[in-house]
Amino acid sequence: MNNSKIGNIQITAMIITVMISHIILNMPTHLIATSGSATILNLIYVFIIALAIFYFACKIFEMFPGKDIIDICGFAFGNTCKNILSIAVCVYFLTISGFVIRTFAESLTIIYFENIDIKIVIMTFVIITAIMNILGLKSISRVSLITLPIILIAFIFIFISSSSNFVPQRALPPLGYGAYNTFVSGISNIFAFASIFIAPFLLPYIKNPKDFKKIGFSSLLIYFVYLLLGIIALLFLIPSITSISNTLSIYILSRRVNFGNFIQRIDSLFILIWVMSIFNYLAITMHFTLESFNKISKVDKKTAISFFSIILFIICLLPQNIADISFFESTIYKYVSIIFVFFISMFILVYAYFKKKKQKKGVSDAEQDY
Amino acid sequence: MLNKIINILFIIIIISTFLLSGYHTKQDINDFAYVVAIGVDKGDTDDLKISFQLAIPSQNSSEEGSSSDSDTVIDTIESPSIESGLSLANGYISKKLNLSHCKVVVISEKIASLGISDIIYTLINNVELRPDCNVVISRSDAGEFLNKSKSEIENITAKYYEIVATSSKYTGFTSDVKISDVFDRISDTFGEAYAILGAVSSQGAVEDSSSYSSQSSSSSNSNGGNSDTGSSQNGSDSSSQNSDTSSNTSQNSTSSKPSADTDTIAGETSSGNSSSNEPSSKIDVVGLAVFRGDTLAR
Incomplete structure (x- = not known):
């Protein structure tokens, strides 16, 4: 794989694209389903925790400049564990990408493509992902840089145009389902920030590794702001968003955008913008799937792309109906990402940190003795 | 060798996906029957009697729109639910029903007094129906x-429905209540839902079946002061006052009587086959119907 460096802004754009794609899918709805009217408070709370975790992770990454988490795992636990983690990362990214494609394709089929087989829609996404990966990460980063401002402006537009119908009383009671659900069991909503997992994989591409902290924090902050806007809009506008059928919640918001008699039903424009976002997301996650796989086997790039595209297509066809997708989003993705991103990864980093520290201490002791 | 096998497999999957999935359908604007209004009544033989007012595009586009030629046709069907009604209607209507241009959903008082949440939830979940x-x-x-x-x-019925509700911008006798507002207010815990209250009145009829206007004119003298509460946005504060909808309608319908002649609020009707001897009927937008929960408040 080509390890040429990429600019900070492009890397930030890629990270934000990956994170913001989950807002387009039903992330705000799942957060509101857990915390109710206290979702805003809960989100601020888990954001602070996510920032703290990311800060500690950055401190550890500073000890391993230019290395991603798989390399650090290799340092900490040896090559076997490194290979296991590589496969785990491949499976993680592929599964999530597969369910993202399936969720979005189902929604597109419900909204626009009633008479078209979902396999066509899925295949379109898979083919585009494969083509983008053939072109390389630099092309993907440039596309992200172009499309991200459009996506962000579209969000702001939806928020502003629906703000006149906001009813702030819908954020009451302030603690939602209770303090325990908001602050204790509500900690599980930290899965909303699990997509920051992509950031360490971009470390080898950053020109100056010291910029990683700045990139990570700015990505987290921008994502938090947009997630908060999405949740405020849904909470204040649609009282029981969780009782509406399982289409994209932000799409339901965009359907309410109208200015007079002329600008009505512009939700198709937003769908087009979100399709671009999903393409970027899939391209980036597929790239890092390939890169993780490349650490354990030296396979030709195009062969690997073809192989993983087939696997991705198969994963997309696994859910039998929309209930399976909803179950995956609300349960499997939530807890797997918490365990994988926040527990296993942090465990690897902390272990590597202590091992490195011990190594350094051993070296300094040896120098002292000498 | 492995590269070749994988590439061939990839190509086979792509080709079979395209060939076996019947993607070659296309639909254009003439394939749809556009519903401009939906009416929901209590059914005789089933739960609901659903009326679909379908636009006739040739009448809409004709430059010499004859007033006797209606630009819509109404189909009525009995079914247990709206979705099944749509499916049944699609079974015998040559074109596929499309709700993208539905301007108004009319629910009879009988159904409203039983609860409208099922109807509203079904319609709000329909991706074709506009939330406004x-x-x-x-x-x-x-x-x-x-x-x-x-x-x-x-001439155009859909346009008429659109304009009538927006008359709330310059008259205080009604409100532009959208289905999204009704849905939100039904789900809210701090307010009551409300909707536009309308009726059919007959002028000069011997038996005045919808005699709300004659009743209301007699009661208007005694109930003169309630029109403001009838237009209240926050139903929960004034729901006890608003529950007497007839008193609300009185002021509005009395006031609307002179204006009905000038056709500002309600359309004067002539059904296509009405003879000059039959009394003319018209619809009136008479105020607001307030709900307690999802049932019409009395």
Whole structure:
């Protein structure tokens, strides 16, 4: 794989694209389903925790400049564990990408493509992902840089145009389902920030590794702001968003955008913008799937792309109906990402940190003795 | 060798996906029957009697729109639910029903008093129906309301429905209540839902079946002061006052009587086959219908 460096802004754009794609899918709805009217408070709370975790992770990454988490795992636990983690990362990214494609394709089929087989829609996404990966990460980063401002402006537009119908009383009671659900069991909503997992994989591409902290924090902050806007809009506008059928919640918001008699039903424009976002997301996650796989086997790039595209297509066809997708989003993705991103990864980093520290201490002791 | 096998497999999957999935359908604008209004009544043989007012595009586009030629046709069907009604209607109507241009949903008072949450939830979940479609609670049958909904100064029925509700911008006798508002207010815990209250009145009829206007004119003298509360946005504060909807309608309908002649609020109707001897009927937008929960408050 080509390890040429990429600019900070492009890397930030890629990270934000990956994170913001989950807002387009039903992330705000799942957060509101857990915390109710206290979702805003809960989100601020888990954001602070996510920032703290990311800060500690950055401190550890500073000890391993230019290395991603798989390399650090290799340092900490040896090559076997490194290979296991590589496969785990491949499976993680592929599964999530597969369910993202399936969720979005189902929604597109419900909204626009009633008479078209979902396999066509899925295949379109898979083919585009494969083509983008053939072109390389630099092309993907440039596309992200172009499309991200459009996506962000579209969000702001939806928020502003629906703000006149906001009813702030819908954020009451302030603690939602209770303090325990908001602050204790509500900690599980930290899965909303699990997509920051992509950031360490971009470390080898950053020109100056010291910029990683700045990139990570700015990505987290921008994502938090947009997630908060999405949740405020849904909470204040649609009282029981969780009782509406399982289409994209932000799409339901965009359907309410109208200015007079002329600008009505512009939700198709937003769908087009979100399709671009999903393409970027899939391209980036597929790239890092390939890169993780490349650490354990030296396979030709195009062969690997073809192989993983087939696997991705198969994963997309696994859910039998929309209930399976909803179950995956609300349960499997939530807890797997918490365990994988926040527990296993942090465990690897902390272990590597202590091992490195011990190594350094051993070296300094040896120098002292000498 | 492995590269070749994988590439061939990839190509086979792509080709079979395209060939076996029947993607070659296409639909254009003439393949749809556009519903401009939906009426929901209590059914005789089933739970609901659903009326679909379908636009006839050739009448809409004709430059010499004859007032006797209606630009819509009404189909009525009995079914247990709206979705099944749509499916049944699609079974015998040559074109596929499309709700993208539905301007108003008319629900009869009988159905509204039983609860409208099922109807509203079904419609709000329909991706075709626009969230800014108006909701009218009709004192008469919804089918009759749709039948009488004709304007002499506006040829296009869909346009007429659109304009009538927006008259709230310059008159205080009604409110532009959308289905999204009704849905939100039903789900809210701090307010009551409300909808436009409409009815059919007959002028000069011997038996005045929808006699709300004659009743209301007699009661208007004694109940003169409630029109403001009838237009209240926050139903929960004034729901006890608003529960007496007839007193609300009194002021509004009395006031609307002179204006009905000038056709500002309601359309004067002439059904296509009405003879000069039959009394003329018209629809009136008479105020607001307030709900307690999802049932019409009395």
